[in-house]
Amino acid sequence: MEQGTGPLVLLVHGFPESWYSWRHQLAALAAVGYRAVAVDVRGYGRSSKPDGVAAYRMLELIEDNVAVVHALGEETAIIIGHDWGSSIAANSALVRPEVFTAVGLLSVPYAPRGGPRPSEVFSQMGGEEEFYVSYFQEPGRAEAEIEPDVRGWLAGFYAALSGDTMPTSGMPNPHFATRGGTLRERFPTGPLPFWLSQDDLDVYAREFERTGMSAALNRYRNMDRDWEDLALWDAAPIVQPSVFIGGALDASTTWLADAIDAYPVTLPGLVSSHLLDGCGHWIQQERAHEVNQLLTGWLASLPT
Template sequence: MSQSVSSSAGSTAGSSAASGQPQRHRMVDTPGGRIHLVEQGTGPLVLMVHGFPESWYSWRHQLPVIAAAGYHAVAIDVRGYGRSSKPTAQEAYGMLGHVADNVAVVKALGAESAVVVGHDWGSPIAANTALLRPDLFTAVALLSVPYSPRGAARPTDSFAGGGGGDEFYIHYFQQPGRAEAEIEPDVRSWLAGFYAGASGDAKPSADGPRFFVPPGGRLCDRFPRGPLPPWLSEEDLDFYAGEFERGGLTGPLNRYRNIDRDWADLAAWDGASITQPSLFIGGEHDGPTVWMADAIKAYPTTLPRLVSCHILDGCGHWVQQERPDEVGSLLVDWLRALPGGPGRP
């Protein structure tokens, strides 16, 4: 069952008009609640999944481009974000729940199959969606966070060290309420610093490694101060801040608090490769792209049908927002080369 909602947000209205196709907001029912999505165009379904701390809006530039290329472009608010349901139980944000949401969205839209595209946390969500449901998801594109199969080490054990006396941000996020207490008093300023700190134009922190928390300190202590990065307008920041001021940060942060549960739940897929056609796009100056270089080197084994891998010069973490035209072109070229796309058997 689905419900259409007519509305628009931020700078996307101009993009919709330019594409010649309207954007539509819709709520769809899933086993875990309801998922809000924004859709544009008609044709084969392309499902886009955002990361932390973002929303469907992070795909605002790609929605009209993919729709204009002959696809049904859909960007969701992941559960816990935006207008989507926000379950109270921490375990509701496990990977299996997110995969179930993606499956339910495809079925609610009446599609027999879909291509799934993910950025940041959306990348492992997209990867596991393709891994667990190859019957439904025919191809997968991963942005910023490389695919790395489940391994032998429990994730929180891996993230507990590595920063000397500092604490890695994923470990910092594990304790319920801790990061919320830092972020929620001034969501807009915190988001501005988080986005700027992972942007391709960010200068190195003089106070220590960014995204590591100093002893007794806060994650934001090493955020850059100053103007917004050029890819993020004040209106864009207002949109993101409004979403989190209304919905809070606990749901989004609970994704991090399920990494050990995911590790247990996905034991049957230990070391598994993804066999559908795939694409990777990362930024030269992006943390995960750099930290996970070994994962990229393993792609001949882990992504045996990788079509292409692109590391964008000078780009940071927010690839589809920092380089919207380039990412849009790469996605469309890849989509058009897939079997079953517009004009292909």
């Protein structure tokens, strides 16, 4: 989806979403003189869905972003991502700095490649419970949970990570499953988050009902492969102008608090970093107006 004219801003979504996650940002960026383009990441929505898990490795997604920039008749772009899109945007800026001149990161902080193999880290999380990233690894397993009722699963997943509907302290953590259980067992069963209408949910559900979940889940199944592919960039900083916006209630910002603290080293071009009180994971939808103000202010600060 595209709105506006001017310098190109590429918007990259995460899991389990689509270009539609940026519906509140497209007009706001266009209004201040940018060509805002929200893509369906490979494997989602109307994008291509090649066979094989390895087709969804980070290096392939980086080159997809480069190809989009060139297909739009441009040589460079500003890139902004949310959730997995934040990691895709960060690595796009890291690996192809001649194309991506500035980077905005939403919800998931930048943490340079390094440390142990990711699967080893995730397998040690949760003790007797299973971390959701580990749960997603086996092809077909999460699909068997989600695909019989895509709409219901998405509703629960969005609610589980939204600031107004997430489980309160002391309740079972929806990022983990019991051994042999499902993630959905821990999702809230009440109303939808305030930012998600029935019509919005329909948009997401229809796309995943049409495509299935495997291509989207394959992103998680490439984390060890990414760790190997990106060895050349071990511990590398992103030097372009950057901004980070996270939700104070989002597990991504609490678990990765050390990554945020390391920004003076890992993001030396950081213009500003923000944690929004009371906000969960779906930040550009939960706090659309505030995020739009922060993004447009950051864009205005960039060199022309």
